[in-house]
Amino acid sequence: WDEPLIFELSRPGRVGYTLPKPIEDVKVEIPEKLKRKTPLELPEVSEPEVVKHYTRLSEMNYGVDSGIYPLGSCTMKYNPKINEEIANHPKVAFIHPYQDERTVQGALKIMWELEQWLKEITGMDRFTLQPAAGANGEFTGVMIIKAYHLDRGDTQRTEILVPDSAHGTNPASASMAGFKVVEIPSNENGTVDLEALENAVSERTAGLMLTNPNTLGIFEDEIEEIAKIVHKVGGLLYYDGANLNGILGKVRPGDMGFDIVHLNLHKTFSTPHGGGGPGAGPVGVKEFLKDYLPVPLVSYDEENDRYYLDYNVPKSIGKVKELFGNFAVLVKALTYLKIMGKEGLREVSEVAVLNANYLARKLKGTRGYELPHKELRKHEVVFSAEPMKKETGVRTLDVAKRLLDFGLHAPTIYFPLIVHEALMIEPTESVSKEELDAYVEALKKISEEAYTNPEIVKSAPHNTAVRRVDDVLAAKKPVITWKMYKELKEKGEIDY
Amino acid sequence: WDEPLIFELSRPGRVGYTLPKPIEDVKVEIPEKLKRKTPLELPEVSEPEVVKHYTRLSEMNYGVDSGIYPLGSCTMKYNPKINEEIANHPKVAFIHPYQDERTVQGALKIMWELEQWLKEITGMDRFTLQPAAGANGEFTGVMIIKAYHLDRGDTQRTEILVPDSAHGTNPASASMAGFKVVEIPSNENGTVDLEALENAVSERTAGLMLTNPNTLGIFEDEIEEIAKIVHKVGGLLYYDGANLNGILGKVRPGDMGFDIVHLNLHKTFSTPHGGGGPGAGPVGVKEFLKDYLPVPLVSYDEENDRYYLDYNVPKSIGKVKELFGNFAVLVKALTYLKIMGKEGLREVSEVAVLNANYLARKLKGTRGYELPHKELRKHEVVFSAEPMKKETGVRTLDVAKRLLDFGLHAPTIYFPLIVHEALMIEPTESVSKEELDAYVEALKKISEEAYTNPEIVKSAPHNTAVRRVDDVLAAKKPVITWKMYKELKEKGEIDY
């Protein structure tokens, strides 16, 4: 398709809406100086045109329902349709967050039940469901760390430790909370270098943020030692739940010594990613930290069989988002959990890990790709295409683009930063053996091409809606809205 | 895509379902001689695979939301999404047809209200909503004609008259009802030849089935005379509602002398066509015929404000379908009617007719296409590509296939039979001027190609999921199911 912008479909006079008439034609005047005078250059389109336009746009987009989507650290698993059906229920859509508690007992029960599941899954003692996404959860977590230390008069704890393999959100969240970020290097196994950690911790250490399995897909097997080192100096241990899918039902962050956990319901618990969001990033803490959680919590008064919003959180960090969280997302996650049950959740990690290792071992040994660090992975595996780059000039970016030509989504690339020319592949438990085999085949084919006909890889993709997109130009000459586009076009500064 | 058959995705052991456990593990045995022994060769697939498979199949299909779909006589108008939302309501899905009337007052009210709308729109006195589709409605109508005459002891009425421009369903329905079909030729204006009609009617005439506007998109302007001729000999006048969109809100079949009417809710009243169905084909009659309608009707007891299923139809033809009709479709049609209102319905036909005439006059004069009969059309227009065929060898079928290359759906072709190399175009009111212009442009371009490079047209389509499909082979070597496919493949009788 060459689908025009919705603005380009506009023709004066067309309408795409209906509205009820006002109750009464009361005369109300906006004060003259506030009345809109600037013309509103919005598109004028009819409903059939709107529907065709966005239907076509959707067909120009690849989703989990289109095929394998092995973006590392994103856990692009299948999103069960029953989740959507329940979340689209009028009893979800048409309730107001300030309704009297007696009229939203269902909503509160859902939140409360979800919390019970998450507690048992992670081994934590209390959860807030407020954070809108993983990073929002991280911020919540580090603010709790901050509040905890300050509350104890421990004012010198200004540092958060973050491994060099961590997601960018970890240092960014710590930094937003006003901490100095101290990076801890990885060792040759791809796990935290204990000696470096020992050297880094001090009375300034507020906490360590750790992803386990880490972003290489490797389980931090010295986690007990790590926890000891951090706790010994009075720091707290924060669990980034991005990779929980690799150990779900097998081992719990709470049992490994973590004090705070954030989860990504849109990763581990099958709620859809929506092209970038909404997600949900609940944060769980151990008993001693529960008074710091954001308000309100959802509590249950057993005696009166009544769920309620609990604002009685004495040392709360306040709010990290309006209201109670991405409720519709919470509904989807609980639906999934109930269907899966304890044995289903365990099956998730077993097959997710099997799939990743299957793919890793099938691909290993293919010319141009290298599997650094330990062989045993959890739910994802990171290859390096450094040899290919050196030997053929074909970069990881090229490999990713070439995969698109096979109708396959590329893995996460150039992350984690500690692996050069990284290809971070997370198949998840939702794909079939045949899909894994086809993925390996495609990567092997690309390797072959790189060594025989590198141009075809370097100029990929060839079969997509658009050819390789010029992101340098996008940054050099920002065109961010239709308004900017029109101006630049009129000035002749752009030709597209 | 090259999407395999669902059977080809099967791998032993995979499951795509969950089921509740039985209430109790009672022992029940199917008698030995009835137990299934033949293995069930159904696919074994997981839910994510099912979803991906049918998502991909859907993307290999063109619908109204994909673009213009000007299939003549099919009225492929936009299907408002609110129709679907209301029809998907649990209060529609989860009701049983044999529920006590007091528990389905909403459903009955919907049916009753819909009938009131249809009565006023058509000028008829009573409707059955039972028929599942247009043809089912036609059968209902001719059975009513039959019952009416027989009931009056008028046993010699064995003939139904049908114009030569009629839909194939008309003669087929008459024939199913046991009538002999007498074809009436059209005159040079494309309308019923009155003289021929005069000659055809007799005491054997049970009725005349007429589409107005007819399948050429031409209004039968001598309708008053036609009605007189048929009524004079004691015949009834049947209105085929396929083309109601061309006169909606402007003129009513009931006022023109028709005694029986069938409507296609999936054409005129915006319910989706679903790839071939479900539709709904309500039948309306004048007062003197209402005792012949199928049972049950929906009646309203005003005194007790109660809707009920009315089995008191003394001379009913019985049932033409189980239960009460395609209820979910009825819900959609009523939703549409309420939103459109009387002025909206009128707007439908005005713009539908404007669009057809706009297209006709823009295309007229283009080399190779000829506009036979009167220029003024209603909602559709039939061109003949006879000159093109003669001059270039390019057939209407080729033109249709070439349109697909432009991303446009072809019109109905080779119908009505009275126009050679017919292209029957019905844009409907849902398309924009730009879409009409683009369609005309494409047809002009194809004309140009036919006269300069006919091969490109004859070998079209070129840009579709599959190239021109061999339907002769399909009929010669029927492969109708996976079972047949496997057998033929094993025998080496087919190579696809």
Added chain:
Amino acid sequence: MGNHYIPNSAHKEEMLKEIGLSSIEELFADIPEKFIKEELNLPEGKSEYEVFLEMNEILEKNKTVLEMPTFLGAGTYFHYIPAHVKHLIERSEFLTSYTPYQPEISQGMLQALFEYQSLIAELVGLPVVNSSMYDWGTAMAEAALMTVRLHKGKRKKFVVPKHTHPERLQVLRTYTRGPEVEIVTVNWNERGQVDVEDLKEKVKDAAGVYIEIPNFFGLLEEEIREVGEIAHEAGAYFVVGVDPTILGIVEAPGELGADIVVGEASYFGNPMNFGGPRAGIFAVKNDMKLIRQMPGRIIGMTKDAEGKRAFVMTLQTREQHIRRAKATSNICSNEALVAVAAAIHIASLGPKGIRELGEVILKNTAYLKKRLSEVAEIPFDGVNFKDVLVRFDKPYREIHEELLKRNIHGGYYVGSHFPELGEAALFAATETTRKEWVDALISALKEVI
């Protein structure tokens, strides 16, 4: 102001001008003045929101089976439809398309329908299946007409059990009135099954013989094979009507001797919707004599100009748009989307799921029957699937009324169709039936009886 569904509402003047007309009225100049309707006596249009509220308010007056334990069956059953089935058939490329006249841009629907045909073929045990009829009833009626056509009109008798589903029997009677087919009914025996002796007496000169699995009383007819043999011996075609949800545990009708199988596909993948839409199964043996007489649309596999596998509508010369008055049926629009929903559901169940579904229903029915036998008479022994016929000592309408008062919807009263059965009703279970519902029913019945 324009209409939100009609883009060119806003451009009428402009477009008229472009084609040399001056008013919309000119476009309708061919309609005799006297017939022009100035204004319909109908409400004005409303906003989507207002209609949403209005329709919701109307629908509020329905009480669903989720809101009250409901034991109605008798041809319509509360099955659970997995959410992904609904999601997929709401994809607008499927939903808003029509009959795939242009196969090159309709491969998705064609393949889905080919898969439907194939899945049904596996279930019923006959290899040739059309892409749907309106429902079981019309499929059965068309089968009857087909057997008459196959006898070239020399036989005009169609034999059915007296206890054929009354809805279907009514449809059959209407459909066969055209060619004046004689419908002959066979009695049931003391076990509520077809009386084979009676059949033998009536089968002579029959064009076709029909039987249902399970029968209207919910019973598995045990002498199906025998019935088929009797039909065949008499030179009649054997037509079996089947509830396909039983076919994981019961032998395929094709293997039991059926020449034609009809049934209801919508039990898979489609909600009850107050009885519609549905989709009729129509399957025949791989015999060109039968295939040529089949009604309905058929999707076939073929190849494209490059030799690639492709799908297309086939054997269309049987159909009304080509054969007109001589067509095998008048059917045009069918129930394609209902069939696709059924296909997706069947594919998701797979061989294991189909068997398990059958078993769960069988067991739930047995539980219901056992519990009902505590409080009422079960007139017929045998194996029940979904429906169970129960006879009460007291007028069933009264019992029904009392149940409703207790927020329980009782079974389907059969007394009006079969007075000889007395105060009898069909109570049904499926895989959706909950123990607590049955228990509540039995408690209530104990109070009431």
Added chain:
Amino acid sequence: MGNHYIPNSAHKEEMLKEIGLSSIEELFADIPEKFIKEELNLPEGKSEYEVFLEMNEILEKNKTVLEMPTFLGAGTYFHYIPAHVKHLIERSEFLTSYTPYQPEISQGMLQALFEYQSLIAELVGLPVVNSSMYDWGTAMAEAALMTVRLHKGKRKKFVVPKHTHPERLQVLRTYTRGPEVEIVTVNWNERGQVDVEDLKEKVKDAAGVYIEIPNFFGLLEEEIREVGEIAHEAGAYFVVGVDPTILGIVEAPGELGADIVVGEASYFGNPMNFGGPRAGIFAVKNDMKLIRQMPGRIIGMTKDAEGKRAFVMTLQTREQHIRRAKATSNICSNEALVAVAAAIHIASLGPKGIRELGEVILKNTAYLKKRLSEVAEIPFDGVNFKDVLVRFDKPYREIHEELLKRNIHGGYYVGSHFPELGEAALFAATETTRKEWVDALISALKEVI
């Protein structure tokens, strides 16, 4: 038996064997034995049907605004979402995709988000818009942090009206605790609007000044331009928070002097959902100094290798995955789908619809206000949009309770946030408010007061 969501459940043995492993346990051999959890103390899995029933039963305990006239607003409003908007964002290609890291196969989402940015730009009157924040509150908090960054930490004061929405104010306080920004509040005057004199006293050394359209009391602040000028004179950035549904009738904040505009996009295209998900608007002037300090993801237009127009994520060097600890924000997942829903709704409304929507809300609010003034005190004059502050003579909680008994949900009690207002509550109207609801409310209030 396999799991229906997990295809390879059925192939564990086979796959293990192929890669030379003998058991699943081997794959988890790197986890210290002592941490392995044998079994979670959680329920077993259930069938989809059972969970469907269970969730339905839980949800039954909610009472929706369709079931009782509800006058709650205060930052969450019952707007009607046209069905086509919901239909389109449920298309699985949108719903199940993620951040468009591979633009070549994500042009649909990228273009839709570019259109969102463009539509919001038109409404707010600033040309640079990101593709969403979590909600208005976090957008406002990030704006505050941004103004501090723009002053390179030399100014750490952010001035807000005391009557800023309490939810948002709480978020602001949490977000600004990291860099220790000082939040200074400005009083309202006797008309319930920002006290400009008080602002003048407090603005010195402020990094930013914030104001809302309309304010928490539902009032249109009349001196917005003046507030902006005061901010700019003091060298502070002017941040405006806006309910975008008002922008068809009220001048674009960018034209009123705003440097940064924040607000709630989910009022378009998204239901209330008990408060989430939402989407925060974040827009700035076309000034690279500001753009470089913007949080969040931005979609830009560019071209592909063949010179064809294409869309791509741009200016990513501001973001956490590249800049890490020095990023402008930690935001990664945003609210893309919520933004797309808003875009589709705005595009459907167009210029005329946006104006009409504003007018209908304005008039319905005026009607509600007029009727409320019959029974209670309206402490502030001025123009209200959606919310109206009402003061009662009697404890509001008692009135509220009485209304609930009459199946009417009253307004939002503001006494807990602003005790100085007395027994006051915010009652709200939108385009969805029905006359009969208001009339019922007033009758009930007359009984109750």
